[in-house]
Amino acid sequence: MRLQATRRRRQAWFRRVVVGVVGLFFALPLVAMVEFTTRAPGGGRSLDTWTTLFDLSAVDRDYPELKTGLIASAGLAVLTVVIMLVLLVPTMTWVRLRLPGMRRTIEFICLLPLTIPAIVLVVGLAPVYAWVTYFLGESSIWLCFAYVVLVLPYAYRALDAGLSAIDVKTLAEAARSLGASWFTVMWKVILPNIRTAVLLAAFLSVALVLGEFTIASLLNRDNLQVAINLLGKRNASISIAVSFAALLIAFLVLFAMSFVGNGRRLRRVRRSKES
């Protein structure tokens, strides 16, 4: 018992020191961003940068690229998630039901983008996007096709974990024997059972899309990150303020997500009870 108490005390000290030091390193640039954006021209503090940022009409007038980028990124996030889900969920379910031999192939393809950096992918995507522009036009929204490829590995892993936790085969056969169509099986049986996994895959995809810069920048499209980068050349304060706001919002979303994640732990417990 004494041994454990000593160890626990030592661990507590270790934790405080390490979290303190690394936390300081993490916090310094964030504090610097706040400090930088609250500087007044003649020295002293002012909130001018932030009031401009929250004044939507001023942003629209002075920084139109920011508005365009934000709208483009929001649209891209939605469209990428939709295409990703429509492409992956039916395919992965179908493979589990009817083509189990193909699981390795699908997994390999989905994880392939991990070995192909975005900067390499964009080199090969340039000619593909020449065709996309020819058929669909030059709008930034079509970047969603490339973004689906970028999110494949993360979405695949999340969905695969979700599908592994349920008995897809029995559920589908039960529904089919009761006369359900394949669409009903997907929409009313499989999807509700893997909703935590779907949510996780969607959040990972949204985070990735909102943070994407490489492909959008090199294909000369607009998104949030491209806009922030452009602003940086003109007005450092405002671009740092937008960067800070983006980081803060992303943090709050992920922090909220950590409470949703509890559902996963519950399911794991349930699964271990079954086996």
Add this chain to the structure above:
Amino acid sequence: MAELTAPGTTVAPGRPTSRRPTGALLGVLPFFGYTAIFLLTPTLVVVIGAFLGDGNRPSLGNVTALTQPQVVSAFVNSVVLSAVTAVLGAVFGALLSYAVATGRPGGTLRRVMTALCGVLAQFGGVTLAFAFVATVGMQGFVTIWLQKIGVDLAGSTWLFEPTRGLVLVYTYFQIPLMLIVFLPAVEGLRPQWREAAETLGGSTWDYWRHVAGPILAPSFIGALLLLFTNAFSAYATAAALVSQGSPIIPLQIGGALSSEVLLGQENVGKAMALGMVVIVAVVMTLYAVLERRTTRWLGR
């Protein structure tokens, strides 16, 4: 989802076990079609383009162009930068993971840390570049503070050099990534193992040397490799920070792609991209082998 109903009609509801492979294959057609266009085609464009010269004739010219001094130095810079930041990130990230793992599971510390690390590791890019401009840039918070005690950072290109400033910025997103990748492995250590070691009279050192160390080693090296590829493929941060020259290979590729000054340089960009893929593929293969071992031991 309409494609799923079509093959389904070939199977009567009463005989779910009957196999019609050709019909079943239709169900995966959209997936293969999509990945063929947006994943396979770009990959082939890079691989084939790397070996095409003027007038689309096969040539090794692009590959030999990789021996140009600035390309070689960019590759060297990239590998060194990635290796150094991977080691720094892995060591500090592992310490942080262990510190966080000793805390209460589901506690505030863990929630805040994992959320913060998720943001810093994955959301980074341009925003982190600006964070460091605000910190150690010309007018940065720390720069001004250091000037007061007589250290001058402003006026030098300190922040933009791959061996100095970029190491700092890259480490800033490598440590969080390490936490995300390594925390599950540390959490996989059962308290019973420690208790067993203590019951048998083992010291803390014995426990780390003979139990925890060997169990965590494959995950640690695997995470290290992942960190290497992460830094090696990163483009956004460097692109937002470095305004002159292309000291690392992703910037060289970006330059070759966006400038049309030199005709024929386009395919040199593809050769550089192929070089990157080869390096990443080697590292990722090692990672996959290690991951298989980790899974075996930690039962994940």
